[in-house]
Amino acid sequence: MDSNWKRIIISAPGKVILHGEHAVVYKEPAIAASLDLRSYLCVEKRNDDKVSVQFPDVKLAASWNIQDLKKLSILKCDPLEPQPLSEELLSSLREFTQQKKDTTDPKDLAILAFLYLYTAIQSKEGELSPLDFKLMSQLPVGAGLGSSASLSVCLSAALLTVHSVIEQPCYTDGDKVIFGQWSALHLETINKLAHQAEKIMHGNPSGIDNSVATYGGAIRFQGGNIQKIDRIPELRILLTNTKVPRSTKALVADVRKKYDKYPEIFRPVMESFRAVTEKALETYRMMSRDSINVTTDLYSVLEDLVDINQNLLKLIGVSNSTLEQICQLTSDYGLHTKLTGAGRGGCAITLLRPDTDPVRVEEVQDKLRSCGFDCWKTGVGGPGVVTHFILTQNEQALLKDLITVL
Numbered sequence: 267m268d269s270n271w272k273r274i275i276i277s278a279p280g281k282v283i284l285h286g287e288h289a290v291v292y293k294e295p296a297i298a299a300s301l302d303l304r305s306y307l308c309v310e311k312r313n314d315d316k317v318s319v320q321f322p323d324v325k326l327a328a329s330w331n332i333q334d335l336k337k338l339s340i341l342k343c344d345p346l347e348p349q350p351l352s353e354e355l356l357s358s359l360r361e362f363t364q365q366k367k368d369t370t371d372p373k374d375l376a377i378l379a380f381l382y383l384y385t386a387i388q389s390k391e392g393e394l395s396p397l398d399f400k401l402m403s404q405l406p407v408g409a410g411l412g413s414s415a416s417l418s419v420c421l422s423a424a425l426l427t428v429h430s431v432i433e434q435p436c437y438t439d440g441d442k443v444i445f446g447q448w449s450a451l452h453l454e455t456i457n458k459l460a461h462q463a464e465k466i467m468h469g470n471p472s473g474i475d476n477s478v479a480t481y482g483g484a485i486r487f488q489g490g491n492i493q494k495i496d497r498i499p500e501l502r503i504l505l506t507n508t509k510v511p512r513s514t515k516a517l518v519a520d521v522r523k524k525y526d527k528y529p530e531i532f533r534p535v536m537e538s539f540r541a542v543t544e545k546a547l548e549t550y551r552m553m554s555r556d557s558i559n560v561t562t563d564l565y566s567v568l569e570d571l572v573d574i575n576q577n578l579l580k581l582i583g584v585s586n587s588t589l590e591q592i593c594q595l596t597s598d599y600g601l602h603t604k605l606t607g608a609g610r611g612g613c614a615i616t617l618l619r620p621d622t623d624p625v626r627v628e629e630v631q632d633k634l635r636s637c638g639f640d641c642w643k644t645g646v647g648g649p650g651v652v653t654h655f656i657l658t659q660n661e662q663a664l665l666k667d668l669i670t671v672l
């Protein structure tokens with residue numbers, strides 16, 4: 267990157283998994299789409315030999331001397347090849363930060379992920395750079411909407427760009443373009459690195475969350491294979507946040523334990539998840555082929571699939587009474603709901619038909635809010651990771667505390 271740069275602003279979206287969470291960890295297909303809620307990361311140069319972070323959502327404000335970080339013996343010698351995450355590297359970082367091995371404290375995990383990414387990429391001369399990182403996220407932390415992935419993707423894109431491992435997308439003066447997107451090759455590099463950081467937050471992530479945060483839109487993901495879904499109908503979704511905290515890492519580990527204990531029961535269930543996902547894809551394709559006359563029959567199929575999927579998730583033990591309450595409550599209004607993400611708390615999605623009466627949607631929202639949940643209508647399918655050349659008025663308002671001089 268041009269050595270005169272002063273500040274870069276990068277954002278990446280959160281995600282909803284429409285079908286296939288958990289099964290995707292077992293190499294079954296899943297469908298996910300980007301959300302219109304994003305994390306924004308502002309990176310500025312510092313004039314001293316420190317690196318600092320401000321991640322207010324997890325009450326993290328810290329700085330480190332670069333000289334101290336350099337002493338971490340595990341730093342590798344090839345500056346342009348990001349260092350993969352290893353147990354050795356992770357335990358050195360834990361020792362450096364004096365963290366317990368099994369910590370699930372959001373602040374601890376954010377520090378580890380940050381320090382891993384920060385030390386994994388160096389300048390051509392093998393140096394770490396004095397930088398200041400500030401984050402503003404529209405995503406609830408740990409609610410199943412991919413907050414960890416959007417953070418990992420922003421940090422990966424920023425560090426790879428600052429150290430010229432990938433090129434900053436160009437902006438020509440006078441362009442109407444307000445943000446830049448990296449080339450396919452560079453997106454792949456960003457995504458690979460972010461996946462490593464996700465291992466700190468998730469343990470054994472499938473890679474679906476960081477892939478959606480990187481590429482945006484809607485994707486079919488299976489065993490690391492990312493397929494863009496171009497023809498997805500414009501889905502309207504109601505998102506409900508139970509506000510029940512949970513750890514994706516713990517839930518994924520829990521399902522693994524049961525799977526290993528009862529493989530003969532869990533294997534066919536994973537195959538059922540696959541069948542649901544494939545049927546949903548087939549239905550989306552039929553809907554977009556005949557978008558003018560989308561029959562109510564096809565929406566009924568999607569509704570059935572939402573119900574079946576939720577029941578399968580319940581069967582593997584990742585639903586809970588709050589999520590079931592939301593399913594029941596929306597069902598009283600004729601609507602169909604499933605959890606999204608890791609479950610046992612976090613968020614649920616409710617499918618809205620194009621012909622669902624808006625008054626009824628308002629009523630159900632009021633009802634959900636009266637039970638103490640956050641609830642909002644959302645759009646899916648926006649861009650993946652981008653670097654912002656010009657901020658829109660909305661973004662300026664959003665980031666006013668992050669950036670002192672706009």
Ligand SMILES: Nc1ncnc2c1ncn2[C@@H]1O[C@H](COP(=O)(O)OP(=O)(O)OP(=O)(O)O)[C@@H](O)[C@H]1O
Nearest residue numbers: 323372375376403408409410411412413414514607
């Ligand atoms: N805004 C943020 N600031 C700092 N750290 C964050 C932020 N958002 C997420 N994190 C980190 O990510 C962790 C949450 O990741 P987790 O995977 O459990 O939830 P999620 O990504 O929101 O949900 P899911 O992975 O199920 O979609 C937090 O504990 C924290 O370490």
Ligand SMILES: C[C@@](O)(CCO)CC(=O)[O-]
Nearest residue numbers: 287288471472473607608
């Ligand atoms: C539960 C899970 O399937 C989705 C979390 O958003 C875990 C993963 O795919 O890494």
Ligand SMILES: [Mg+2]
Nearest residue numbers: 412414415514
């Ligand atoms: Mg996550």
